[in-house]
Amino acid sequence: MDLELRHLRVVCAIAETGSVTKAASALGLAQPALTAQLQRIERALGGPLFERDRRGARPTALGELVLDRARVLLPAMKGLRDEAARMAGAGDPLRRYRFGGVNSPILGRLVHRLAAERPDAQITTYGSWSVDELAQMVAGGRLDFALTGVCGDSTPSAGFGLSWREVAVEPICVLLPQTHPLAAHDEVDLVDLRREQWVAAPGDGCFGDCFAAACARSGFTPKKVYEADVRAALDLVDAGEAVALCQATFRPVAGLVTRRLAGTPLRWRLLLGWHPDVPAAAVAEPVLAAAVAAYTDALANHPDYLGWLLAHPEFGVQPSGSGGVRIA
Numbered sequence: 418m419d420l421e422l423r424h425l426r427v428v429c430a431i432a433e434t435g436s437v438t439k440a441a442s443a444l445g446l447a448q449p450a451l452t453a454q455l456q457r458i459e460r461a462l463g464g465p466l467f468e469r470d471r472r473g474a475r476p477t478a479l480g481e482l483v484l485d486r487a488r489v490l491l492p493a494m495k496g497l498r499d500e501a502a503r504m505a506g507a508g509d510p511l512r513r514y515r516f517g518g519v520n521s522p523i524l525g526r527l528v529h530r531l532a533a534e535r536p537d538a539q540i541t542t543y544g545s546w547s548v549d550e551l552a553q554m555v556a557g558g559r560l561d562f563a564l565t566g567v568c569g570d571s572t573p574s575a576g577f578g579l580s581w582r583e584v585a586v587e588p589i590c591v592l593l594p595q596t597h598p599l600a601a602h603d604e605v606d607l608v609d610l611r612r613e614q615w616v617a618a619p620g621d622g623c624f625g626d627c628f629a630a631a632c633a634r635s636g637f638t639p640k641k642v643y644e645a646d647v648r649a650a651l652d653l654v655d656a657g658e659a660v661a662l663c664q665a666t667f668r669p670v671a672g673l674v675t676r677r678l679a680g681t682p683l684r685w686r687l688l689l690g691w692h693p694d695v696p697a698a699a700v701a702e703p704v705l706a707a708a709v710a711a712y713t714d715a716l717a718n719h720p721d722y723l724g725w726l727l728a729h730p731e732f733g734v735q736p737s738g739s740g741g742v743r744i745a
Contacts, residue, residue: 418461422494425487427454428466432484435473498557514697514704517543517551519565520618520647522666523584523687526711527564527704534707546619552577555690561697562704563690566664568627568683579690580698582705585712585734589683590675592654592661597674603721604679611637616650616659628662631682665722665732666715677725684732687712709734 430440431451441451459465466480476484514531518524528540543560545551551563556577564584567573573581591605599605611632632639643650643659653659655672664685667675689708691701712734716723726733 418457420458420461422491424454424458424461425483425491427451427458428480428483429487429491431455431467431474432476432480435475437467437469437474512537513539513541513561515541515543515559515561517545517554517560517563517565519545519548519551519563521564521566521687522664522668523708523711523715524564526714527708530707530711530714531704548573549577552579552690555579555692558692558695561691561695562701564688564708565690566685566687568685571627573688573690578692578694580693580701581688581690582701583735584687584689584705584708586732587665587685587687588677588681588729588732589662589685590665590667590677592651592663592667593674593676594655594657595672595674596657597660599676600674602676605676606635606679607631607682608635608637610660611635612640614641614643614659615639616643616645616653616661618647618650619644627683634682666712666719669718681729681732 427440427444430444431437434440434443437452437455438448441448444451446454455466462479462483464479465477466483467474467476512535514535516524516528524542528542531538531540543551543554548563548565548567551560551565552573554560555563556579563579565573568589573579591610593600593605599609628639643653645653650659650661651670651673654661662683663675665675665677669675689701689705691698691704716726716733
């Protein structure tokens with residue numbers, strides 16, 4: 418058997434997890450299949466790579482040698498693939514736009530604007546729950562732009578080498594059923610939601626440290642948090658089983674209402690990211706301007722929020738020359 422990169426990934430996965438069973442789960446394989454594959458790899462290399470007992474799997478001297486080489490080869494090959502993908506997929510950036518989005522409230526309007534301005538362009542979209550996945554795809558040349566967001570003053574990981582620009586800043590609101598006792602208020606104090614159960618879609622960054630910290634500042638720990646896709650999350654709110662956080666430009670849904678949190682304890686910063694060393698970077702500024710315009714278009718469906726923005730200029734689109742605040 419010839420040794421391949423996938424075999425090195427298997428060896429690294431076993432070493433990193435310390436267990437063949439855990440490595441099989443991480444790789445999406447059945448444990449017997451991974452065990453058989455490890456045995457074939459060991460026969461090809463001439464000896465055992467791991468000592469295995471009830472405590473797990475630990476590399477032998479031969480295993481350490483293989484791991485040392487694998488940890489050099491695998492990143493080098495990934496770098497080669499990424500560079501090749503960027504070169505092979507370069508083409509004419511004015512004729513192709515590949516967007517990735519995480520729960521973005523303006524992706525549809527951005528695509529609509531670009532399609533109208535550049536009818537000959539090919540525009541594709543990709544949805545994900547993970548900012549890091551999108552950043553990795555942009556860095557690897559599989560996407561041109563990532564449209565996502567972060568909570569508060571946090572920034573996406575710098576490990577992918579992307580440039581990020583701010584499109585707009587929004588206050589985080591709470592989504593309630595119309596029958597909720599607090600639905601009659603324009604604003605809701607976070608502490609008044611202390612007895613509620615919550616629901617979040619994967620990728621909702623505000624339900625991480627920011628939300629827990631805001632609740633702690635209000636003197637309580639949030640009750641149970643369900644995780645569900647967006648449709649199921651709306652159903653849970655509609656059924657009165659939970660409330661949810663949402664962006665201020667969240668599209669109105671029959672039977673549900675959005676209410677601002679008093680004192681705006683949570684902020685959401687909508688971002689556009691791209692890799693500075695690819696041809697698509699040449700059109701990043703026009704795309705950013707289109708994203709800002711798409712956000713402005715979205716405000717038409719939220720006249721109350723638009724009025725609130727006039728009194729709170731620190732939110733919404735922030736003026737900065739051609740549009741967008743550079744954050745990385």
